[in-house]
Amino acid sequence: MVDQAGALADRVWKRYDRRERLIRYAVMLVTLTVVVWAVRDIDIFWPWVWDAPNQISSLGARMWPPDPTRLAEIVNAMIETVHIATLSTMLTIFIALPVAYIAAQNTTPNRACLWLGRFILVSSRSVNTIIWALLFVAIFGPGVLAGILAIMCRSVGFIGKLMGEAIEEIDRRPVEAMQATGASKLQVIAYAVVPQVMPAFFAIVILRWDINIRESTVLGLVGAGGIGVILQGSIDTFAWTTVATILIAIVVLVLIGEAITSLLRRKVI
């Protein structure tokens, strides 16, 4: 009896066994090492860090009150920003759908097309919009065209990848039924594939449009059109009160965009 009670007292509940504990300590040690290395090695002038709150609040003070004198110009630039986002989303669809078609395992014509499709998707997604914009500004000069192309290049990867996944998840049976009636390849796509991916298509395009509105607000910083051009100009001339107006306008635009997308989602999907 006594022995049993002693044995029970010795048994301590532990959440992890020995191996799990070792792994956890190792992960923590590695994380700690990386963080310590990053803090010690990074090229930061530490007195500036302690001064940062002062600097940030001083910048905030210089921004107040927002200056509405250039509001008309800002609204025009905002409309341009929305145009860039909308047009590039629309144009992207025409490129992304064929790419999605050849990058989906069940519809791709052959292996070469599959890998070509995947290559296009990966390279499009790995390069950020603003880097695409940098490239297109170098090619086509500053302006909205560079912005539209930059957003298209980034969106093809996004829409194409998600659409490809949607195509891979379709029900095979309608496709087989269509093929059994002797339908051509185009007819199979139109009557068996398209109806099944339609809801996913609208959801993805609406989501990307929302993202593109945010992205197109920064294109102007590298000269690719939209509100960013005025923002950069105001920052360069230290017109902080105008900068504040632009920032408020961007928040309003993003909120409107979110309201529209949630409305569209409820109506369409």
Next chain:
Amino acid sequence: MTRPEAGAPATPRTWRKPPFIASPLLRYGLLAVLVVYLVWAFGSLPFNWARISEGLPRAGRIFGGGFPPSFERLDLLLTGFKESLQIAVLSTLLGVLLSIPFAVMAARNVAPLPVYLLGRAVIILSRSFHPVIVAILFVAAVGFGPLAGILTLTLYSIGFVGKLLAEEIEEIDWGQVEAMKATGAGYFAILVYAVFPQILPRQVGLSMYQLDSNLRASAVVGIVGAGGIGGTLMNAFGRYDYAFAFAILLVIIAVILVSEGVSGWVRKKIW
């Protein structure tokens, strides 16, 4: 079963695909709206066709100069990447730690209404600005260099992780909270013992995702002067050194693919 009436003419009927939008008024209305919008948008956008027509020869020159990519100044490239990595690590750590209090503030079931509204406002604000815009403001406030990048991506992480974590807190199993309350535990004891254990796995997964996401973003905030590889890339473009610029781009793509793979693997292990 309904049978066709006897008097109905026996014309051969062909099946037509039902239109996507049932009401013809809405169907053609939307089409008209689309056409009007396209005309308006293309009409009002300032395209500089003279400059654009120079584009193709220029593209030829840029890609001609860019291939083969040159890795001659490898040390510069490595320094840039090291800085990007440091920015990503530090901002993820700060952002993930700071996102916890904001997530608690922005969860309706554990925060009182005024605190909830404040928390939501912070998260909405930090989510509505693109990191590059935040970066350009921080560069103006605290000067060029990685500090601006770290501040930017910390804010970005607070917005993203905070939002998802707040949603996670709102969906926790309430039984454990009530059990803690029944023992007479205080507010913070309830948070630590009943709420946090339930969201911890999700938080670790989110941190890994955010590390990957911050590494991507750290490559671009440098373009406006916030440190990291983006600045190196911008300089290479500015000096028309396209061979080096393409080398940087290739390395960025490679690093992003590796980081995406690692982050995905870790998240799969944890979840």
